[in-house]
Amino acid sequence: MPPQRTLIARQAARPPFFAGVDLGGTNIKVGIVDDLGETLAWLSRPTEIQRGGEDGARRMGEMVHEAAKQAGLGPGEVVRVGLGSPGTMDIPAGMLLEPHNLGWRNFPIRDRVSHYAGLPVTFANDANAAAYGEYWVGTGREFKSMVLFTLGTGIGCGIIIGDLLIDGQNSHGGECGHIIIDQRPDARVCPCGQPGHLEAYASATAVLRRTHEALAAGRKSSLTARLAKGEELTPVVIAEEAEAGDEFALELIMDTAAYLGVGAVTLMHTIDPSGVVFGGAMTFGEHRTELGRRFLARIREEIDRRAFPVLAARTLVDYASLGGDAGYIGAAGVARLDYRRVASEK
Numbered sequence: 001m002p003p004q005r006t007l008i009a010r011q012a013a014r015p016p017f018f019a020g021v022d023l024g025g026t027n028i029k030v031g032i033v034d035d036l037g038e039t040l041a042w043l044s045r046p047t048e049i050q051r052g053g054e055d056g057a058r059r060m061g062e063m064v065h066e067a068a069k070q071a072g073l074g075p076g077e078v079v080r081v082g083l084g085s086p087g088t089m090d091i092p093a094g095m096l097l098e099p100h101n102l103g104w105r106n107f108p109i110r111d112r113v114s115h116y117a118g119l120p121v122t123f124a125n126d127a128n129a130a131a132y133g134e135y136w137v138g139t140g141r142e143f144k145s146m147v148l149f150t151l152g153t154g155i156g157c158g159i160i161i162g163d164l165l166i167d168g169q170n171s172h173g174g175e176c177g178h179i180i181i182d183q184r185p186d187a188r189v190c191p192c193g194q195p196g197h198l199e200a201y202a203s204a205t206a207v208l209r210r211t212h213e214a215l216a217a218g219r220k221s222s223l224t225a226r227l228a229k230g231e232e233l234t235p236v237v238i239a240e241e242a243e244a245g246d247e248f249a250l251e252l253i254m255d256t257a258a259y260l261g262v263g264a265v266t267l268m269h270t271i272d273p274s275g276v277v278f279g280g281a282m283t284f285g286e287h288r289t290e291l292g293r294r295f296l297a298r299i300r301e302e303i304d305r306r307a308f309p310v311l312a313a314r315t316l317v318d319y320a321s322l323g324g325d326a327g328y329i330g331a332a333g334v335a336r337l338d339y340r341r342v343a344s345e346k
Contacts, residue, residue, distance in 0.1 A: 005325060008038045010072040016079045016339065017071070019064045020332030021113070022126065023085045025049060025101030028056070030063040031325070032071040032078065033332035037137035039325070040071035053096070053104035054112060061116020081121045082335030083113055084129030084327050091171040094123050122335040126327055128165045128174055130320075131158025133330025134277055138322040143274035147267045148320060149176065149260065150280035154191065155199045161271065163337055177203070181262045202259040204235050204282045211238060211252055221248035235282045243291050253284060253291065254298045261302025268303070268311045276303075279320030286319040 013034035022029040024047060031042045043063060047056065060083070068078045088097040094110025096102065110123040124132075131140075131148035140146040140160070150156035155177030159166040166173040177199035178192060187196035188206065200206055211233060215224055222241050227233060242249035264276045278299070285292035296319065304312045322329060 005039065005042060007042065008034070008040055010040060013038060013040055015077065016336075017068075017073055017077050018332040018335045018339070019067060019078050019081045019117070019119070020129075020328035020330070020335065021060050021064065021081060021083045022129070022327030022331055023047070023056075023060070023083065023102075023109075024126070024327075025086065028060055028063065029324070029328045030060070030067045031328040031332065032067045032073065033329055033336075035336065037133075037329060037333065039329065040073075041067045042325075042328070043067055043070070047102075049102050049104070053102075053107035053109060056104065057109060057112035058116045060113050061118070064117040064119070078119060080335040080339045081113065081117050081119050082124065082129065082331030082333065083110060083121050084124050084126040084331040084334075085109060086126050087171065089123070089125065089171050091123055091125070091167050094121075120338075122331075122338040124165060124331060124334050125158070125167065125171070125174065127156035128158040128160070128167065129330035129334060130156070130279070130322075130326040131160050131174075131277075131330065132165060132333045133322050133326035133328075134279070134320050135160040135330075136333045137329060138326060139277050139318050139320050140275055143316075145271065145273040145275075147176070147264070147271070147273050147276045148326075149263070149276070149278050150320075151203065151260075151278060151282040152280045153203060153205055155203045156280070159267070159271065159273075161273075165334065176263060176267060179263050179266050181259060181266075198259060198263040202256050202263070207235055207238065207252060207256055207282070208233055210255075214248065214252075219248055222246045223249060235284075239284050239291055243289070250291075253295060257295050257298035258302045261299045262306065264299065264303055264317070265306045268307050268315055272311065273315065275316035275318065277318055277320050279323070279326065283319060292319075 029044045032040045096107045114121040134140045135146045145161040148158045157176030159174045178197045180196045182196040188200035190197035190200040284295045
């Protein structure tokens with residue numbers, strides 16, 4: 001469950017203002033954000049990917065104008081747009097290359113959104129944008145560096161060091177769902193086609209696959225009765241049975257936490273971040289539930305077991321706090337970085 005969204009009035013906000021666009025395969029979210037990361041207006045529309053990239057860019061531009069109007073802003077008060085998009089992408093060129101959940105291949109999305117919005121656009125990977133949102137005004141607001149894992153159908157990741165997003169030479173930086181955690185010849189195969197990746201073990205898709213395999217092999221669980229009733233297996237169903245005392249369901253969730261701990265340690269030993277933060281749809285209620293607290297504790301336990309002691313003791317491990325708003329807030333935040341950079345160069 002995302003946190004309650006609080007909108008501030010125009011007179012309480014600090015200019016300049018930025019539009020953040022969070023482009024997803026299902027929905028487009030747009031928010032107007034002030035210089036302190038506070039939201040003045042927010043709206044969401046279906047992505048309708050079948051209508052193509054040009055139509056999507058047009059509607060994103062229109063949503064920026066609509067959100068600015070909702071916020072009570074006049075012409076020229078929104079100074080820049082940030083756009084967070086799923087990859088693959090060429091960030092310097094502003095191009096979508098082969099985004100698997102959009103299908104808008106080789107599309108110059110940055111420049112087309114800029115055309116329809118009538119504003120300069122900063123382009124970013126969606127996971128990096130969400131990470132920057134958490135770093136700027138969320139769980140990481142006191143950090144100097146941070147890693148965000150987003151747990152859902154796949155595993156997204158963003159790395160922030162100072163005010164630097166780790167995009168990499170080929171715009172593939174921060175693809176930490178593809179850290180190799182199992183080098184055995186029979187390692188699980190990731191949706192990307194390669195064996196042994198973290199996503200093959202700890203994404204929601206992987207959890208469901210592991211569950212079906214174990215039940216088919218004869219593992220006893222109350223999940224079997226729910227499936228026999230025609231219910232669809234989801235992480236929520238697994239969590240409900242774990243909370244009700246099903247040993248197998250709890251074991252699945254705790255094993256998933258252990259895999260994530262291994263992945264976190266790899267990043268800790270690589271960049272030594274101030275914190276490692278977990279968000280997304282599959283966080284089992286986070287701090288609000290006993291299961292969510294146990295899930296995070298198991299991640300920490302694995303980190304304590306595997307990381308250098310000083311890192312295990314000093315690295316904060318916690319849940320994200322912005323929920324689904326992290327994407328558009330972070331996109332607005334990276335637009336703010338570019339706006340400040342350009343202003344300083346004048």
